[in-house]
Every structure is written in C-alpha cells, then in structure tokens.
Amino acid sequence: MKSKKLSRSGLLLTITVGLFLLMYISGMLIFSDKGFAKPQMFLNLFISNAGLIVISCGLTLVMITGGIDISVGSVTALVCTVSAFMMENMGLSAVTALIASLIIGLLFGLVQGYLVSYLEIQPFIITLAGMFFARGMTAVVSTEMISIKNELFLKWAKAKIVLPFGYTNNKGVYIESYIYPTVIVALLTVVLVALMLKYTRFGRSLYAIGGNAQSAVMMGLNVRRDKFRAYVLDGFLTGLGGFLFCLNSCAGFVEQAKGLEMDAISAAVIGGTLLTGGVGGVVGTLFGVLIKGTIASLITTQGTLSSWWVRIALSALLCFFIVLQAVIGSVSAKKHGARLA
Amino acid sequence: MKQKSFSWQRLVHARLFMPLVCLAVVLLANVIRTPDFFKISINNGVLYGYLIDIINRSSELVILAVGMTLATAASGGQDISVGAVMAVSAAICCQLLSGGEVSVTSLAAPIVLAALAGVLAAGLCGAFNGFLVAKLHIQPMVATLILYTAGRGIAQLVTRGQITYVRVDAYKVLGGYIGSCPIPTPVFVALIVVIIMAVILKKTALGLYLESVGNNGKASRLVGLNSALICFMAYVICSILAGIAGLVASSRIYSADANNIGLNLEMDAILAVALGGNNLGGGSFNLTGSIIGAYTIQALTTTLYAMKVSADQLPVYKAIVIVIIVILQSPVFRSLIAGMKRKRAVTVDEK
Numbered sequence: 001m002k003s004k005k006l007s008r009s010g011l012l013l014t015i016t017v018g019l020f021l022l023m024y025i026s027g028m029l030i031f032s033d034k035g036f037a038k039p040q041m042f043l044n045l046f047i048s049n050a051g052l053i054v055i056s057c058g059l060t061l062v063m064i065t066g067g068i069d070i071s072v073g074s075v076t077a078l079v080c081t082v083s084a085f086m087m088e089n090m091g092l093s094a095v096t097a098l099i100a101s102l103i104i105g106l107l108f109g110l111v112q113g114y115l116v117s118y119l120e121i122q123p124f125i126i127t128l129a130g131m132f133f134a135r136g137m138t139a140v141v142s143t144e145m146i147s148i149k150n151e152l153f154l155k156w157a158k159a160k161i162v163l164p165f166g167y168t169n170n171k172g173v174y175i176e177s178y179i180y181p182t183v184i185v186a187l188l189t190v191v192l193v194a195l196m197l198k199y200t201r202f203g204r205s206l207y208a209i210g211g212n213a214q215s216a217v218m219m220g221l222n223v224r225r226d227k228f229r230a231y232v233l234d235g236f237l238t239g240l241g242g243f244l245f246c247l248n249s250c251a252g253f254v255e256q257a258k259g260l261e262m263d264a265i266s267a268a269v270i271g272g273t274l275l276t277g278g279v280g281g282v283v284g285t286l287f288g289v290l291i292k293g294t295i296a297s298l299i300t301t302q303g304t305l306s307s308w309w310v311r312i313a314l315s316a317l318l319c320f321f322i323v324l325q326a327v328i329g330s331v332s333a334k335k336h337g338a339r340l341a
Numbered sequence: 342m343k344q345k346s347f348s349w350q351r352l353v354h355a356r357l358f359m360p361l362v363c364l365a366v367v368l369l370a371n372v373i374r375t376p377d378f379f380k381i382s383i384n385n386g387v388l389y390g391y392l393i394d395i396i397n398r399s400s401e402l403v404i405l406a407v408g409m410t411l412a413t414a415a416s417g418g419q420d421i422s423v424g425a426v427m428a429v430s431a432a433i434c435c436q437l438l439s440g441g442e443v444s445v446t447s448l449a450a451p452i453v454l455a456a457l458a459g460v461l462a463a464g465l466c467g468a469f470n471g472f473l474v475a476k477l478h479i480q481p482m483v484a485t486l487i488l489y490t491a492g493r494g495i496a497q498l499v500t501r502g503q504i505t506y507v508r509v510d511a512y513k514v515l516g517g518y519i520g521s522c523p524i525p526t527p528v529f530v531a532l533i534v535v536i537i538m539a540v541i542l543k544k545t546a547l548g549l550y551l552e553s554v555g556n557n558g559k560a561s562r563l564v565g566l567n568s569a570l571i572c573f574m575a576y577v578i579c580s581i582l583a584g585i586a587g588l589v590a591s592s593r594i595y596s597a598d599a600n601n602i603g604l605n606l607e608m609d610a611i612l613a614v615a616l617g618g619n620n621l622g623g624g625s626f627n628l629t630g631s632i633i634g635a636y637t638i639q640a641l642t643t644t645l646y647a648m649k650v651s652a653d654q655l656p657v658y659k660a661i662v663i664v665i666i667v668i669l670q671s672p673v674f675r676s677l678i679a680g681m682k683r684k685r686a687v688t689v690d691e692k
C-alpha cells in the first residue's frame with residue numbers, strides 16, 4: 001500500500017516537473033527577444049519567490065497531516081509590517097526584527113496548533129480566524145505603508161552572490177548572474193525539510209497521520225503531539241518566509257501578500273501533495289512555486305495582460321490539479337478494489 | 342424552588358438562548374454608551390436612527406447567513422467565496438447596465454435583465470463550487486478558496502479594472518428607498534429572501550434532506566437520497582443568495598467596486614452561523630439563530646465603528662469572537678467542562 005501511494009505521488013511529481021519545463025521552454029521560445037532565455041531570468045524566479053518557497057514548505061508539512069493553514073498570507077503581512085515598524089519607527093536593529101518575525105510565526109503556530117490538534121477544531125475555521133486576526137493586527141500596527149531604510153537590513157537584502165556563469169549581451173559586455181542570500185536560505189529550507197520528512201521519525205509519522213489518523217493512533221504514534229509540532233514548525237517557517245518576503249519587498253503595509261495563502265496552497269497541490277493528506281513532499285512544492293513564478297513572469301513579459309490573470313491562471317491550474325488528483329485517486333481505488341475482489 | 346431552577350435550566354439550554362443573549366449584550370452596551378440608541382425619528386420622510394441603520398446595513402449579511410447556513414448544514418464546511426461572488430454579480434449587472442462605459446446616466450439594458458444576469462452568474466459560481474464539493478469530494482473551504490481568490494480577479498476583468506458607476510435613480514431603489522416608503526428597501530429584500538427560504542424549508546423536505554446529508558452522507562445515500570445533488574443544490578442556493586446580496590450592496594453605492602463589495606463579509610457570515618448556535622461541522626441547523634446572529638454581528642460592527650475602530654482593524658475583534666465560539670462548541674472542550682463538573686459533584690458528595 002505504501003509503495004503504491006509513493007508511486008502515485010511520483011506520478012504527480014513527474015507531471016509537475018514536466019509542466020514546469022514545458023512552460024519555461026515555451027516561454028523561452030516565445031519571448032526569446034525579451035530576455036526570457038537569459039540565465040538571470042531563471043534565477044529571478046528564485047529571488048522573487050524565496051519567501052513563498054519557505055512558506056509553502058511549512059504549509060506542505062501541515063497538508064501532509066491532512067490539515068491546512070490559510071493564515072500564512074496575513075501572517076506574512078504582519079511579519080513584514082512589524083519588522084518595518086520596529087526598524088523604522090522604533091529604531092531597533094534588523095537582528096531584533098528577524099527574531100521578532102520568528103517569534104510571531106511561532107506564536108501563531110503554537111496557538112493554531114494547540115486549537116487544531118488538542119481541541120480538535122477544524123483547521124480551516126481556526127486558520128481563517130488567524131488570517132483575519134493577523135490582517136487586522138497589521139492595521140493596528142500601522143495603517144500606512146512603511147518602507148525600510150535600515151542599513152543592515154538593506155545590506156542583507158542587496159548582498160549579491162555572484163555565480164560563476166553569465167552571458168555576453170549584444171554589446172559584447174559580460175553580464176554576470178547573481179542571487180541574493182534569501183535564495184540560499186530558501187533552498188536550504190527545502191533540503192532540510194525534505195530530509196526531515198524522509199528520514200526522521202517525526203517526518204514519517206506525519207505521513208502516517210495524514211494517511212489514516214486512526215491507524216496511526218493504533219500504531220502507537222502520538223498523533224496529537226506530532227500534529228501540534230507540524231503546526232508549530234509551519235508557523236516558524238511562515239515567520240522565516242515572511243521575513244524573506246520582507247527582504248524582497250523592503251516594505252510593510254496592510255494589503256501586502258494578499259492571496260499568498262492561495263499561492264502557497266496551489267504550489268503544494270500542484271507539487272503533488274494531496275489535499276486529503278498522507279501523500280506529498282517539499283521538492284514537488286518547490287516546483288509548484290516555480291510554476292507560479294513562471295506564470296507570473298510570462299504574464300509580465302507579455303506586458304498587455306492585467307496582473308489579475310496571474311491569480312486566475314493559477315486558480316485554473318489548481319482546479320485542474322485537484323481534479324487530476326481526484327481522478328488518479330478514484331482510478332487507484334478501483335484497481336485496489338478489483339484486486340480485493 | 343426546584344421547579345424554578347428547572348425552567349431556568351431549560352431556558353439556558355434552549356437553542357436560541359445564546360444568540361439572543363449575545364444580541365442583548367451588544368444592544369445593552371450601546372444603550373449605556375449612547376442613551377438615545379433606540380430613538381427613531383423621521384428625517385426627510387424616511388426613518389432615521391441607530392437601530393434602523395443596523396437593520397438596514399445587516400440586510401446583505403442576513404441574506405448571506407441564510408445561504409451559509411444551508412451550505413454548512415449540508416457539507417460540514419463553509420463557502421468562503423460569497424464575498425467574491427457578490428463582487429462578480431455586481432460587476433456583471435453594472436457592466437450590462439452601463440453597456441461598457443465607466444460612468445453612465447442612462448441605462449443600456451433593462452434593470453431586471455441585468456439583475457437576472459448577475460444572479461445567474463452567481464448561480465454558475467455556485468454550480469462550480471457545488472461540483473467540486475459534492476462530486477469531487479474536495480473539502481468545501483479549499484474548493485471555495487479557488488473562487489475566493491479568483492472571483493475578484495474575474496470581477497476586475499468584467500469591469501476592466503475600473504469602478505463602473507450607474508448614476509440612474511431606478512438602480513438606486515434596491516439599496517435605497519421605494520418611492521416615499523420610509524423603510525429602506527434592503528430590509529424588504531432580506532425579509533422576502535428569509536420568507537421564501539423558510540417556506541421552502543418548511544413546506545418541502547429539503548431542510549430534512551440537508552440535515553440528513555450533513556449528518557451522514559453515506560447513510561443518506563443508502564436510504565435513497567441523492568446526497569451529491571442535495572449538497573450541490575445547497576452550494577448553488579448559497580451563491581445565488583450571495584448574488585442577490587451583491588446586487589443590494591452595489592445598488593447602495595450605485596456602482597460595481599470589484600475590490601470592495603462584500604469584502605470580509607464571508608467572515609461575518611460564518612460568524613453569524615456560528616453565533617446562531619449552528620454546528621460548523623454540519624448536520625442540524627437553525628435558520629432563526631443565524632438571522633439573529635447576523636443582526637448581532639452588524640450591531641457589533643456598528644458599535645466598533647462608533648468606538649473609532651477603523652475598518653482594517655475590525656477583523657481582529659471578529660476573529661477573537663469566532664475563536665471563542667468554536668472553542669466553546671468543540672466536543673473536547675465540552676467534555677473537559679463536563680468532567681470538571683462531575684469532579685466537583687464528587688468532592689461535594691464526599692464532604
């Protein structure tokens with residue numbers, strides 16, 4: 001049963017990677033004159049989505065247990081605004097802001113996790129309340145947009161890490177490729193979470209809980225504790241991702257990161273994580289984020305379409321993958337049933 | 342003495358007790374703060390006062406709460422796309438009325454036709470949600486999350502990213518006043534919707550079916566109910582009602598503001614359902630409770646506005662209220678309290 005499920009997630013992952021390559025290569029062919037084929041364009045996908053990658057990793061953990069967290073977008077806005085407020089209006093250092101961001105994320109994780117796992121309240125209702133709470137708190141902190149001018153913060157944000165490859169433009173000038181430190185943090189997070197899911201007790205028990213919580217209890221797993229930990233970790237990663245998001249935007253305001261929860265959920269689902277839990281992984285999620293980034297840059301490069309199309313295209317894609325999951329699920333259930341008969 | 346405490350207990354455990362107490366508390370708080378809270382006067386031939394304002398403003402919420410109650414009962418989940426669906430319906434109606442112009446003073450299409458088109462569009466949104474929930478068995482909130490984010494985008498595309506104004510007196514009727522009637526029209530709209538839904542639920546078996554499907558979809562299927570169809574219908578009704586609410590909201594400001602019509606209203610609707618004593622996990626429902634809940638929420642909103650809380654900060658208070666309600670509703674918390682009571686009883690006995 002286990003190997004079967006893993007092969008199902010393998011199939012979904014293959015579809016996702018294939019889709020990403022297809023989209024990116026067709027983008028390169030269509031918009032080759034607008035610089036879509038340059039290596040920096042590919043790296044920009046990571047630069048502009050570093051925060052989203054980390055947040056989606058956290059969300060994937062929760063979704064593997066069969067839960068969900070729709071507060072991530074609002075918590076990101078709260079983290080950005082609090083960081084900006086602390087650095088600009090209170091004169092605190094960037095390190096304090098970073099610590100505060102992580103603590104905010106952890107607090108959300110702790111409260112939401114406790115209510116979901118120990119009081120057994122539907123995760124949707126709780127995180128919906130969390131979403132509105134965080135958005136409202138953002139307005140309490142500051143109703144105006146705060147742009148960040150803190151020196152250390154900007155140093156972190158603009159520290160270019162030059163890569164050993166590049167390209168020569170039509171004037172014969174060599175242009176080097178670069179990334180920001182945020183990308184390294186994001187990729188490190190993906191690797192660490194992937195390893196944790198694969199090789200630790202905690203990681204494996206998340207899959208067991210999502211597959212069937214009742215059997216997990218019978219197997220002797222501490223379902224409530226592990227679920228709680230998944231939400232806490234998710235909260236922490238949201239805090240970290242929110243700070244990375246802030247490093248990219250260098251500002252904090254009420255309407256920031258609106259709809260980010262949708263991007264993160266889409267990324268996880270497109271990456272092969274089942275909404276019902278028990279199947280999925282963060283490598284798929286990474287590709288989900290890259291697909292979202294590709295859609296966004298295709299639409300910006302095209303130039304005439306409104307930015308609303310990004311969200312509509314992503315929603316359509318999410319819808320397609322949900323249907324795909326349902327179809328694959330029912331086919332494999334039928335096969336399983338036939339074998340039993 | 343014993344008789345008295347018995348009836349007191351029965352009163353406390355009545356389904357409508359909690360919602361009514363909440364409403365009373367909010368109103369009382371208002372009376373203490375502003376003594377002339379209940380005063381209703383007539384200005385320019387229309388009724389005027391705090392109370393009228395609350396009843397008027399809560400019309401959309403009442404309509405939404407009715408739909409949300411049905412969707413919650415049938416699926417055990419909530420439809421979080423209602424706010425966006427309101428925007429879609431308003432956008433389509435206004436765009437048809439204006440014929441594509443940004444601001445018009447004459448109509449390009451009959452109002453009835455445009456309103457029907459708006460409601461029909463909302464119904465389509467509901468069919469989409471219902472298909473995902475009932476046929477593909479996707480958790481209701483994930484399914485409706487798709488329209489929650491995409492809906493306003495669609496509305497923006499319909500209005501081409503602008504706010505479409507319909508400056509025609511006939512269009513302002515729905516959100517204003519009919520002729521010289523002193524009571525605002527939205528109140529009537531809400532009343533008509535509630536009466537129609539109540540009659541449908543009372544006179545047909547739909548209400549019973551919804552509860553049955555919500556309690557146990559599989560068992561309902563086995564006794565011969567078409568569970569999927571009933572769940573599907575609940576979502577279509579919910580969205581159609583959201584469409585009607587969208588028209589009222591758009592008529593109030595005689596325009597289609599895709600970004601702001603119905604903003605954060607899904608939260609209020611869910612809150613109204615929870616406050617009305619309905620179980621958010623589905624099953625049996627109480628329409629009256631939800632309606633009282635809706636008026637309570639609007640009274641709370643008006644009170645908070647009067648206390649100089651900005652619209653952006655409002656969700657903080659509502660989120661806290663909803664968390665408290667769901668904690669009180671949760672079975673684990675209830676058994677915890679019951680256990681504590683039993684323990685206390687045992688220690689008293691030992692003494």
